[in-house]
Amino acid sequence: MALNKCQFCEKLFNDMGTGICVDCMKKLDEEFIKVRRYIYQNPDGADFASVIENTGISERELNYLIDRGRIQIQGRIAKGTKCIICGAETSESSLCPQCKAALSPGSESANKAHPGSKDRKTKPLQHTRRKAETN
Secondary structure, eight states: OEEEEOTTTOOEEEESSSSSOHHHHHHHHHHHHHHHHHHHHOSSSOBHHHHHHHHOOOHHHHHHHHHTTSOOBBTBOOTTOBOTTTOOBOSSSSSOHHHHHHHSTTOGGGGSOOTTSOOOOOOOOOOOOOOOOOO
16 A cells, blocks of 8 residues: 555545545546446437536546546547557557457458557467476
8 A cells, every 4th residue: 555646636645556546436436327327328419528518527527537448438539548569549449440350360461460560570479387396
């Protein structure tokens, strides 16, 4: 347990790995439930402005929830979400559509390099078993 600054309100608190204080976590969880309910009730009309208008959540809170990947809203992607293979920005998951297609079984492009990937030579993974020492 370490003393840390809350990522949301910037107060000092004893961090147990969450990055935000208990008060902010409780408030953001309540706001998340409101926003999620609104999005489920209005799947076609749930854009950034309408969510703020109809739920009473602040822009800062909504941006925080989007950037942490807890909510996805049309026309707004989480900042800093990048493909773990090539580094391209992605809004869906940790893989961009090109890398996801390349990794899917039976894909013709599975053996081709991704255009955004870095040219690097990788060694195949080798699993070794330690030999038992005999004395």
